[in-house]
Every structure is written in C-alpha cells, then in structure tokens.
Amino acid sequence: MIIVVDALNKHLFQDVLTEMYRLRARVFQDRLGWEVTVRDGMEIDSFDALNPAHVICLDDDGDVVGCMRLLQTTGPHMLADVxxxxxxxxxxxxxxxxxxxxxxxxxxxxxxxxxxxNSISYVTSEVMAGAFEYAMKAGVTDAVAVIDPVMNRVLQRSNNAPYDYLGSAKPMGKVVAMAALMDCTPERVNAIRDFAGISGDVFATPEAALDCFYRNRRPQTAKRAITNPRTALLQYCQEQYDSADTPEERAAAEALRLELSPLIDDAPVRRCQA
Structure with a gap:
C-alpha cells in the first residue's frame, strides 16, 4: 500500500517517517556507500526540511519497504544545487x-x-505508479530524476523508461549520475501497472496505513490519533500565521486561510501580537 506524507499530514506519520529515514540510511550509506549524513540511524538531508511529499510503500507487515521524495523545482532541489x-x-x-x-x-x-x-519489482512499480498518480492530481506534467545507469536500466525494463535526458552523465563519487525526464501521464502509469500486474487503488487511507503500521509494533508504541483533514488544514494555516515575521507574511497567511476556507471549518484565525 502507498501513502503520501507531506506538510499537511506529517504530524500523523512521524513514526512512519522515522522508519523511512532508517531505510534510506541502510540503502544509501550501508549498501550503496554514498556520502550521506546519517544520525541516529536515519538519513536526512537539507531538502527534507523543505516540506517535500514522501511516497512511502508499506508491506503487509506494516514495514516501510520503499519510498521516493517529490520536491518542486521552483525552489532549492538536488539537480540545481547538488x-x-x-x-x-x-x-x-x-x-x-x-x-x-x-x-x-x-x-x-x-x-x-x-x-x-513482496518482490523488489512490484514495490518499485507500486512506488513509481503512486508517485506519478499523485503528481498528476497535483497538476504536475513532468518529473526529473537524478539516477545512475543501473536505475536507468531498471526503468527501461519496467515500462517506465525516461523520454529524455538533461546534460550528460557525470561521475559523482562512486557512481555515475544522469538526469532523466519522465512525463506524468496515464499512459506511463498504465504501462507500469501492466508490467507489475498492479490493479485497483494503490493508496491507503490514513486509518488503514496506521493500522497496518502499528499492527506488529510493540504494544507500548502509542498510536497517533487520526486528525480530521479539515482540522489538519486549519492547523497548517494557523502555523503559517503564527510563524509569520512581517505584516506581509501575515497577510499571505490570511489569504491562504481564505483561499482554503471552503475546505475547512469556519474557525477564525487566531491573531498574533503585532
């Protein structure tokens, strides 16, 4: 099953994110030998602080077995800055x-x-299909990914080949890196699904995902309460207002609250002191 963890719902999935960061440490540092920063067994970088969307795959045991990070290119991102x-x-x-x-x-x-x-191929395809479906709903037309030649072959074999590449492949540490372009289209998603035999909705509800994640966890692990999506939106808007440092930022936060008002409760925005 796939869940997407972003700025609006990450307060529900902190334990899931911790397991995702641990998986990244095992893969990128331990297995691939990348020069990444690992603290307390978790691989976290500066781009994780920019509120990306994390596409996370849970298996039937509730374990995090796959993930991908999606970040807008209008601000800092790895291809531009690394x-x-x-x-x-x-x-x-x-x-x-x-x-x-x-x-x-x-x-x-x-x-x-x-x-x-429970195969590498299936989970790879499920994460890819989930990422493209989520991106399309957000109005995204294309994705760019920094990959190595091994991943390029994986994409080609799984009906998910890039349609173009940017620049040229360059040695980066112990690997060769290349920038691949992929269109976010129903045709691509259908090709990925056909390859892996994926049918039906790949996305889990927050309730189902958390039930699965905590099912085999230690009893003393407290399950995080499910927050109504309207409450989550309201909380996000309030956080933006409370963290504003200037009148312009507060005005932008209020404008956001008004724009989202049809989707959230009619609770007033709490004013902070000028």
Whole structure:
C-alpha cells in the first residue's frame, strides 16, 4: 500500500517517517556507500526540511519497504544545487509543473525477486505508479530524476523508461549520475501497472496505513490519533500565521486561510501580537 506524507499530514506519520529515514540510511550509506549524513540511524538531508511529499510503500507487515521524495523545482532541489554539473552549464529546471524525484529506494533485504507482491519489482512499480498518480492530481506534467545507469536500466525494463535526458552523465563519487525526464501521464502509469500486474487503488487511507503500521509494533508504541483533514488544514494555516515575521507574511497567511476556507471549518484565525 502507498501513502503520501507531506506538510499537511506529517504530524500523523512521524513514526512512519522515522522508519523511512532508517531505510534510506541502510540503502544509501550501508549498501550503496554514498556520502550521506546519517544520525541516529536515519538519513536526512537539507531538502527534507523543505516540506517535500514522501511516497512511502508499506508491506503487509506494516514495514516501510520503499519510498521516493517529490520536491518542486521552483525552489532549492538536488539537480540545481547538488548535481548541477550534469547540466553542462545549462540553467536548472524551474517550473511549478515539474517536480524532482529523488531518494528512491526499496528494501532489497526483505523483498524477494520475481514479480510477487513482496518482490523488489512490484514495490518499485507500486512506488513509481503512486508517485506519478499523485503528481498528476497535483497538476504536475513532468518529473526529473537524478539516477545512475543501473536505475536507468531498471526503468527501461519496467515500462517506465525516461523520454529524455538533461546534460550528460557525470561521475559523482562512486557512481555515475544522469538526469532523466519522465512525463506524468496515464499512459506511463498504465504501462507500469501492466508490467507489475498492479490493479485497483494503490493508496491507503490514513486509518488503514496506521493500522497496518502499528499492527506488529510493540504494544507500548502509542498510536497517533487520526486528525480530521479539515482540522489538519486549519492547523497548517494557523502555523503559517503564527510563524509569520512581517505584516506581509501575515497577510499571505490570511489569504491562504481564505483561499482554503471552503475546505475547512469556519474557525477564525487566531491573531498574533503585532
């Protein structure tokens, strides 16, 4: 099952995010030997602080077995700020309809080969399909991903080949990195689903995801309460207002609250002191 954790619902999934960061540490530091920052067994970088969307796959045991990070290209992102040499001097992509996909990984130790539901191939395809479906609903037309030649072959074999590449492949530490472009279209999603035999909705509700995640966890692990989506939106708007430092920022926060008012309760925004 797939869940998408973003700024609006991350307060529900802190334990899930912790397991995702631990999976990233096992994959990127332990298995691939990347030069990443790992603290307390978790791989977290500066881009995780920018409120990206994390596409996370849970298996039937409730374990995090796959993930991907989606980040808008209008602000800081890895291709612009870390892997810019790939672009051969060309400016980085900057578009609200183009998102960057990074930190893709699967739990190869737990998952098997073949194409079963518990296979590397299936989980890879489920994360990809979920990411593209989520992106399309958000109005995204294309995704750019920094990948290596091995991942490029995986994408080609799984009916998910990039339609183009930016710049040229460059050595990056122990791997060769390349920037791949993929369109977010129903045709791509259907091709991925057909390859893996995925049918039906891949997304789980928050309730179902948390029930699955905590089912086999220790009894003393407290399950986080499900918050009504309207309450979550209201809380997000209030946080934006409370953290505003200038009148302009407070005005922007109020404008956001008014824009979202049809979706949330009619509770007033709490004024902070000038």
């Amino acid at each position: 892997f810019h040499s790939i672009l051969d001097g060309e400016p980085p992509l900057r578009s609200s309809s183009v998102w960057e996909a990074t930190r893709f990984c699967v739990d190869t130790k737990k998952l098997s080969g073949g194409k079963s539901r």
